[in-house]
Amino acid sequence: MAATSETPKMRDRMTTYIKTLQREITSALNTLDQDHSFKEDHWVRAEGGMGNSCTIQGGKVFEKAGVNISVVHGMLPPAAIQQMRANHSEIDYDPKSGKHLPFFAAGISLVIHPRNPHAPTMHANYRYFEIDHPPTEEGGEAKVGETPMAWWFGGGCDLTPSYLYEEDAVHFHTTTKAACDPFGPEIYPLFKKWCDEYFYITHRQEARGLGGIFFDDLSAGPHARIPEVAKKPNTPEEIFAFIQSAGNAIVPSYLPIVAKRKDTPYTDEQRRWQLIRRGRYVEFNLVYDRGTKFGLQTPGARIESILMSLPETARWEYMSEMGKEGTEEGRLMALLTTPRDWA
């Protein structure tokens, strides 16, 4: 469907969607803890745009949780444009011109670290990115209804337990798969594999967790990681519908797991193990995560929102026992070195 001046632009539709989704997620999570609820923190980006960070710290159920949205725009420098052209040949740009191009980005990002070592950490992120035609000579933005020069969606979700409950992994993956399946039977398996590859701590030779889905550069037309014969969401409408399906699956995929595990008794040793696993989480986010690295390098970025993904407490021991065979810790480790199909 071609955009007309009557159709709201995708940037506005995505903005409305993530605002609603943020409210739904925080309301749902609030039901699990009578004493602690999300605090809102609205902020404005001097360079253009706004955000809303909803957080819990030191809760009984959620040791640290953040559900952020951000809607930002500005001018993209040549180096960033060049990088993006690798996956988006439709970006009409002469690198020799040295020109900046307008961009727009809207996304929701959440990381939930429950206190109980039996309740897993969960992360999800869905985002829309646009590169627009340069402003006309007279100045001013691209007109309403004008299609962007390039646009794509990206995102994913993943589950990071300290202790393995197979039924939880099955529930998380089954719910996520069901959100993907209407858009093509290959979508979940392809994005599940991508997730296993992405959330990998190379220097530890172990996965961050039990995976979920991960994808980027999802737009109309062929995609480098999706075979041409596979069915995929292909128009802006279809892809936005897929994003909403995945976004709406966040709560049902995760909330029942926390509800079930939040009051499981645990020992100091199990808490220690959880904090060591959180150390690994910090290692992944600071050393490998593209979004974090990009954020830390961006002048004027809101560091507090970017690093909200880090756990409240993390622990590093020298040569700590990382899960012997036959222990509960060892059962998890076996799966972090050899991913399994859960759905």
Place this chain on the structure above:
Amino acid sequence: MAATSETPKMRDRMTTYIKTLQREITSALNTLDQDHSFKEDHWVRAEGGMGNSCTIQGGKVFEKAGVNISVVHGMLPPAAIQQMRANHSEIDYDPKSGKHLPFFAAGISLVIHPRNPHAPTMHANYRYFEIDHPPTEEGGEAKVGETPMAWWFGGGCDLTPSYLYEEDAVHFHTTTKAACDPFGPEIYPLFKKWCDEYFYITHRQEARGLGGIFFDDLSAGPHARIPEVAKKPNTPEEIFAFIQSAGNAIVPSYLPIVAKRKDTPYTDEQRRWQLIRRGRYVEFNLVYDRGTKFGLQTPGARIESILMSLPETARWEYMSEMGKEGTEEGRLMALLTTPRDWA
């Protein structure tokens, strides 16, 4: 002095020195805690070389402390050689050849995290690096007494308190300066400035701590950061003497500070602040530290030794109060944004 077959090679002299220094440092620190002493962990690198990691974990005085030495050798891939040629034009290498060159590296590295928030963290590292002529056609190593193709020393030390005691900063810097001064009056000021620049957490716009000295690529001849007119240690003998002077200053610069602060009473709030500052330490080491980044990217590297620098526990809060004016925490923060001359 030209090396002859009677002169032990620098690689052997440096190896002997760091082994002795490691023993001296661990013995000295052991005197501060009757109940916990350093454990030795000798290891062998499959690709060539060995190391000895001495550690304390969960001590009363030292929450986590590591004093490592490593002596490794192997073949350096073309990309690494190319990088090193930027500062070492004497490396005779044709990038088109695709050849690997033999390297040797010996170093001592320590990070001491005391438990008491009033006792500062200290880090030091001194290392010797050599790139050698390729083996002869018949194979075999470079002959004894043969001079390497390129060689240099690097290192430094720095102090990272959670609470500011000016007299401690003055003591640390004064002792370090005294170790540098015999080798040229410009050495300490130049390397102090370099340290302030290096241990800087760009995304936080704050220094990791109160600095010390930092230097790299110290060899015979001109140095990019030392003015030609300034006196510098210039021969292998002089530079090795400087390294020993700096290495020998580690204990006297730091031990009296821990001895003075280890039993200072502290509150839960002060402990919390210390853990937040340790989160910053983790951020620096994982995001910026060259040695850590290089180590994590090196196949076969000993990750446990590289990441021994991380504190036992670190903490991240969203929008935590980072030291208001007029508070003890604020006094430290003021110095992390504006370095001071301490000696």
